[in-house]
Amino acid sequence: MKQTLRDLAEKLGCRLLGDSSITAATVSSLQSAKSDSLVFVDDAQHLDAALRSSAAAVIAGEFAASATAKPILISAQPRLTFARAAKLLRTPRLNRAIHPSAAVPASAEIGKNVAIGPRAILGEHVEVGDETTIGAGSVIGGNAGDDGGDAVTNGDAVKIGSHCRLDANVTIYPGTTLGDRVIVQAGAVLGSAGFGYVRDSQTGRYEQFPQVGRLVIEDDVEIGANSTVDRGALDETRIGRGTKIDNLVHVGHNVQIGQDVVIAAQTGLSGSAVVEANVIIGGQVGIADHVRIEEGAILGAQSGIPTKKVIRGKGVVFWGTPARPLREYLKELAFVSRSAKKQR
Numbered sequence: 001m002k003q004t005l006r007d008l009a010e011k012l013g014c015r016l017l018g019d020s021s022i023t024a025a026t027v028s029s030l031q032s033a034k035s036d037s038l039v040f041v042d043d044a045q046h047l048d049a050a051l052r053s054s055a056a057a058v059i060a061g062e063f064a065a066s067a068t069a070k071p072i073l074i075s076a077q078p079r080l081t082f083a084r085a086a087k088l089l090r091t092p093r094l095n096r097a098i099h100p101s102a103a104v105p106a107s108a109e110i111g112k113n114v115a116i117g118p119r120a121i122l123g124e125h126v127e128v129g130d131e132t133t134i135g136a137g138s139v140i141g142g143n144a145g146d147d148g149g150d151a152v153t154n155g156d157a158v159k160i161g162s163h164c165r166l167d168a169n170v171t172i173y174p175g176t177t178l179g180d181r182v183i184v185q186a187g188a189v190l191g192s193a194g195f196g197y198v199r200d201s202q203t204g205r206y207e208q209f210p211q212v213g214r215l216v217i218e219d220d221v222e223i224g225a226n227s228t229v230d231r232g233a234l235d236e237t238r239i240g241r242g243t244k245i246d247n248l249v250h251v252g253h254n255v256q257i258g259q260d261v262v263i264a265a266q267t268g269l270s271g272s273a274v275v276e277a278n279v280i281i282g283g284q285v286g287i288a289d290h291v292r293i294e295e296g297a298i299l300g301a302q303s304g305i306p307t308k309k310v311i312r313g314k315g316v317v318f319w320g321t322p323a324r325p326l327r328e329y330l331k332e333l334a335f336v337s338r339s340a341k342k343q344r
Contacts, residue, residue: 002120003088005019005057005071008024012088014059014075015072015073016074017065017067018057019075022057024038025089025141026056026089026141027085028083033055035054036057038057039055042079047063049071055288056070058071059073074259082337096113096115099117102118103122104122105124105236109128111128111129111130114132116136117134117136117138119136120134123140124141128138132162133164134166135167135186136169138167139171139172141174157174158174159177160172161219162181162183165169168183168187169186170187171190174216174284177214177216179241182222186225188228188302189223191230193231195209196209196253201268210234211253213233213235214232214235215232215236218241218259219230221242221274222244224246224248227250229245229250230271231232231318243259243260243262245263246263246264248266249264249266250274252270255272255273255274256267258275258276263281266283267281267283270289270291274293275293275298276297278314279295280298282302283301284302285300285301286325287304288308291306291309295314296315299311299313300343302321311320311323325335
């Protein structure tokens with residue numbers, strides 16, 4: 001969606017240097033820039049390359065204030081501003097409608113300008129907010145929770161907020177609530193029964209513990225492709241505002257995740273784990289049940305957190321299994337290496 005640099009600077013809160021009437025229609029890398037592209041640089045090292053590119057304008061920091069070869073949008077956070085510019089330039093979706101092959105019962109409450117793709121199925125009393133998109137083949141409530149009658153009461157219809165985007169083949173079980181601007185990528189499953197079983201000490205057989213709780217996903221959460229988030233066993237699983245979850249992540253029942261948490265791919269969180277706000281979790285991290293990760297901690301890739309462990313340290317990087325502060329982990333590796341050399 002083409003816009004002048006004057007309009008972009010105003011919307012992005014940038015200081016514009018150069019011709020304000022030039023228009024931009026897209027964002028791109030330096031290598032693929034065209035005459036209507038915006039590019040960005042985080043440091044002076046790459047500024048010359050940006051100025052030599054075919055881009056219409058460059059988003060950069062104060063270090064670019066003296067550049068004259070191209071219009072410059074000066075920002076304290078160029079990468080963030082570039083991301084916001086991409087949203088402003090995105091072409092709005094047209095022909096938003098409910099596809100004839102979608103199954104939408106009369107009891108569903110559908111907001112304004114909602115798009116529902118081919119073969120999507122909505123259950124009874126599902127609520128969908130304004131400007132939300134539901135992708136092809138998705139199942140929202142209804143048949144998603146048809147597990148023989150023990151899952152969730154009939155009154156627990158799925159509620160989806162406004163400006164959400166559910167990609168193809170997303171499954172959302174009854175008892176799930178999504179806030180506004182939630183993004184769920186293809187193949188994700190939300191609100192399924194948790195992995196909770198009780199063993200009969202006489203027969204050795206396992207029977208499922210009741211999984212009748214809820215799942216609450218707050219505003220601005222993003223969930224990656226083929227990730228799964230279980231509902232609570234008796235109470236709720238909750239994912240806090242602004243949290244971003246990568247592809248192939250599993251969140252178990254009763255887990256509580258705070259605001260602005262980032263979780264990378266192939267991580268698993270066992271039941272009743274608590275992750276406080278602003279935590280960063282690397283890929284392939286294993287978090288056992290009843291673990292608490294306190295605010296601002298950073299878990300390195302492939303870390304392991306044993307049952308009931310508390311990880312504490314804002315801004316501290318933890319690594320290894322069991323996870324410990326990175327400095328301590330590296331000392332142990334060095335000790336092992338020295339010991340191995342002595343034994344040769």
